[in-house]
Amino acid sequence: MASTTVTARRALQRYASLLLAVTVAGAVYASASGDIGVRSPLPGVVTVVLAVASGWATGAVRTRRWPLFLVAAVGWLVLAAAAAGVVASYQAGARLRGRPLAGYLAGAAAVLAGGVLVGQQVGGVRQITTATTGNVLLLAVCLVGFPLLFGLWIRARRDTLAALRDRTERLEREREAHADRVRAEERTRIAREMHDVVAHRVSLMVVHAGALEVTTTDPATTEAAALIRTTGRQALTDLREVLGVLRQGEAAVVPERGLDALDELIGESRTAGLRVSRQDVGVPTALPATLGRTAYRVVREALTNVRKHAADAETIVRLRYLPDGLEVVVRNGPSVAGPELPGSGQGLLGLRERVELLGGRLEATPIDGGFLVRALIPLAGAA
Structure with missing residues (x-):
């Protein structure tokens, strides 16, 4: 039910201008034919032209207002048709301010006065409808006053909502700024x-x-x-x-080492007592700095874990250069030494996130009594 209502509302908003244009054109024609107004003695082609022009001007009012104001004046003076005038008064209230709005009111008064003169010349029903004092005042209220006030109310409501939106956005920005300060x-x-x-x-x-x-x-x-x-x-x-x-703050960046410092890292691990060897497979190529830093982090974290949990184990660090990336493998054998240092596992979790951000994969698993860390980092993710 809710989806049906939303669909109907969207369809109405999409075709509202067309529907209003057809309604105004039909009302102008019906007024000139005497169905809802004073029958016009003019040829039917004049009625059709003014009806079509009124509908077109109503549909185009979002981009151009003066055609609607013009056909409203002509329609009232020639056919005593009020439909276009009602829409014009609403548009004036909703979209005009200051001097343009005062100019519209002066023009509307002139058109009504011209309608009185035309009614007196034509006589008959036209004179009674558009040239008597009571009817002129009633027409001024219904043709200009009420639509104009409704337009003014719509504009005031729209301005209020816009101000509330601006205030909400400003408060949201202030809240975010406060949160940044707190952080x-x-x-x-x-x-x-x-x-x-x-x-x-x-x-x-x-x-x-x-x-x-x-x-x-x-x-x-x-x-x-x-x-x-x-x-x-x-x-x-x-x-x-x-x-x-x-x-x-978060914008600062800690300078990190890359693959060029890998030998130094391995040397430090050997000095600390680890039995570490390095193997390079494939043809070494120039790699993006982001990829190099990530590979260095993988090796550093893996060797740190070896020092904690298997300091006496044989460890191999292998870099395999691939056409579309780099494979980093750190594998240690089983340990026969004493107690392990405690570990939280957060290092590997953070490392996995870092590798996956570059579109790669990280594997960390026990194997043959030891442990294996393998990272596959693509060039595309680090470019």
Whole structure:
């Protein structure tokens, strides 16, 4: 039932101008023939021409008003037909303001006065209808007054709705701006808390590692302390970049490494004790920067998980260059070492979203007692 009503309303809105034009043309012809007005003694061709002109002017009033005003005046003076005049008065109230509206009222008064003169000359029913004082006042009210007031009311309602829409849009923009400010303040608060807590503890770790590096006499301990100190400083640098994003807003971008830093990443993992080897399959080609950064992130996240869960396992990093993309595979064997570090799995979830944004696929699954991370990243998504 509701769909039928909506369909009927849309059809009415679509054909409203045509329907009104046909109605006005029919009313003008009926008025001239005496069915709903004063019968005109003029030839029928004159009646048909004025009826068609009235219908056309009514249909074209959205783009041109003066034809309707003209045929309304001619129709009243020649045929005493009021249909076009009623529509013209409504349009004047709905669309005219200031001097144009005053000009229309002056013109309407002149046309009514001219109708009185014509009625007196023609005599008979025409004189009684259009030239007597009572009928002239009634015609002025019905032909000009009521339609004009209705048009003014429609215009005022339309202006009020437009003002309400503007106010709603302004309030919505203000609400969004307020939400942006709240988010910015929250980002700043998070950044401050992260700096106070995380950066402080990492700094202590770096200081203690540096002290251990200086005081110990064991070469292995010295090397491990140096690695901890270097890694901690890099962590502080990365943390500052992340905090900069939180402070500056979402538009800021943290500079990320690409495939050109992959050997350095693997070297750091080897220094940390992982047994990592790299394999390149296919002919290396120039890749988009976005693809390179995503591939680097895949390898970094996979090696981080290996350090957490299988630090003693043999690990292979394989890049396979394809005609339409890049396949990144990080696979580690089974681990026989001690307890694993806890993990939330959020890294792989974020990584999957990052790969899928480029139109690729990410697979992360246990295999033969170890673990496999495979990402297929197309060139088209990163271009």
